[in-house]
Amino acid sequence: MELKEIARRALMECMMLQNNETALVVTDGTVPEVASAFWQAARELAREAICMEFQPRSRHGEEPPAAVAAAMAAADVLLLPTSRSLSHTRARRKACETGARVASMPMITAEMMARALAVDYEAMRSLTKKYVEVLTAAEVARVTSPGGTDITMELKGRIGLMDAGELQQRGASGNLPAGEAYIAPLEGSAQGVVVLDGSLAGWGRLEEPVIIGVEEGLAVRVEGGEAAKWLWESLKKCGEAGTTLAELGIGTNERAIVSGNILEDEKAVGTVHIAFGDNKGFGGIVEAGIHLDGLILNPTVEVNGQVVIKEGRLLLR
Numbered sequence: 001m002e003l004k005e006i007a008r009r010a011l012m013e014c015m016m017l018q019n020n021e022t023a024l025v026v027t028d029g030t031v032p033e034v035a036s037a038f039w040q041a042a043r044e045l046a047r048e049a050i051c052m053e054f055q056p057r058s059r060h061g062e063e064p065p066a067a068v069a070a071a072m073a074a075a076d077v078l079l080l081p082t083s084r085s086l087s088h089t090r091a092r093r094k095a096c097e098t099g100a101r102v103a104s105m106p107m108i109t110a111e112m113m114a115r116a117l118a119v120d121y122e123a124m125r126s127l128t129k130k131y132v133e134v135l136t137a138a139e140v141a142r143v144t145s146p147g148g149t150d151i152t153m154e155l156k157g158r159i160g161l162m163d164a165g166e167l168q169q170r171g172a173s174g175n176l177p178a179g180e181a182y183i184a185p186l187e188g189s190a191q192g193v194v195v196l197d198g199s200l201a202g203w204g205r206l207e208e209p210v211i212i213g214v215e216e217g218l219a220v221r222v223e224g225g226e227a228a229k230w231l232w233e234s235l236k237k238c239g240e241a242g243t244t245l246a247e248l249g250i251g252t253n254e255r256a257i258v259s260g261n262i263l264e265d266e267k268a269v270g271t272v273h274i275a276f277g278d279n280k281g282f283g284g285i286v287e288a289g290i291h292l293d294g295l296i297l298n299p300t301v302e303v304n305g306q307v308v309i310k311e312g313r314l315l316l317r
Contacts, residue, residue: 003037003110006117010176011041013121014165015101017077022048024075026068028056030083033110038079046077059234060085060106060201061278061290073098081105085201088278088291092173102173107201107263116177116264119255121165124179128164128252130316131181131308135160138303141185141248143272145299146311147197147209151274153217153248154189155303158283164252173281179253179267184284188217190245194274198258198265198295201275202234203227205260210294212276219243219276234292235276241288246279248272249293250301250309258295265295270312272299 011017023042027035035051042049054065062084063069069091072078078100080086085106092102135141139156143149165178196210210224210231218240222232235242253267266273273295277288301309308315 001114001118003033003113004040006113007037007041008045010103010117010165011038011045014167014176014178015077015103016168017042017045019045019047021046021076022050023077023079024071025051025079026064026072026082026086027051027053028082028084029053030056031081031108031110034081034105034108034113038081042079057084059290060292061088061288063089064091069094072100075100078102079105081108083107085291087173087175088281093281096171096173099170101167101170103167103176104173105176105263107261109261112177112259112261112264116253116256116267119177119179119253124252124254125162125164125166127314127317128162128179128181131250131252132160132162134303134308134316135181135183140304142302143248143296143299145195145296147297148195148211149193149296149299151190151192151194151214153185153245155183155185158183158186161282175263177253177256177264177267179256180249180251182247182249182282184279184282185245185248187244187285190214190217194294194296196294196296198271198297199260199262200227200231200295201262201293203230214245217245219245231292234290238277238288238290241286242277242290244276244279244286244288245274246277246284246286246291247275247293249275262293262295266293269314270298272296272301272309
């Protein structure tokens with residue numbers, strides 16, 4: 001299936017784009033084939049289809065130019081194929097507040113689009129919903145892994161969210177490719193060690209593990225070579241907020257693979273990701289100007305003492 005047809009399916013099945021709406025593709029010029037596929041498909045479905053390009057940002061979560069932010073707030077449907085994520089920005093939140101439906105695609109590639117967007121959305125949504133319900137009902141979660149992760153966090157009072165390509169409602173926001181259940185743990189509650197051994201947003205595939213010590217919800221030390229140094233410097237630039245353990249996510253996309261690109265990696269079945277930084281857009285209270293996800297391979301996840309993932313095997317299938 002060619003990219004335009006995959007984009008068309010996503011616009012219809014995930015976004016429910018209507019012929020009286022305006023669709024806006026916002027890109028930074030790094031994935032022209034993906035941006036073009038969505039724009040060409042949107043031209044055939046929407047009243048207006050617009051494509052805006054701006055210079056790449058320096059980090060995930062950095063704001064786009066003011067003119068782009070204004071256009072985002074005026075659109076009905078937003079497609080964001082960029083090299084740096086706009087998901088955790090004021091511009092994206094403002095667009096959703098005005099009713100826009102947003103599909104964020106940071107670091108997407110044509111190969112990833114052809115593979116991971118061609119998923120059975122009904123089956124993925126069913127699986128994702130099960131884990132969202134578990135996270136929402138949870139008071140405490142513990143994640144361990146063969147790589148050395150052993151982190152505990154409180155979830156009580158927080159709502160699990162589903163990123164499964166359901167972006168039909170006003171103000172909806174999620175990723176394409178989709179496929180994760182995620183939640184913002186209570187700030188200040190996380191304790192233990194996170195060992196990232198898959199990939200890291202903004203860096204790529206990890207050649208050696210990144211070991212993060214977490215105390216009272218904050219990363220307090222990071223070890224593990226050049227990637228660890230880069231991560232620590234990136235988080236510290238944004239102050240204490242940047243070091244906040246912000247997210248626990250579970251991958252649920254059967255078509256996604258671990259390729260070194262976190263956008264797809266974090267959706268792969270059998271993986272868990274932990275993010276640091278901003279979580280204001282999905283139930284947390286931290287606005288950091290940065291949000292970096294890291295992948296944990298072969299995780300075991302316990303929720304209220306019940307094992308729901310065992311060494312990468314999802315037990316709620």
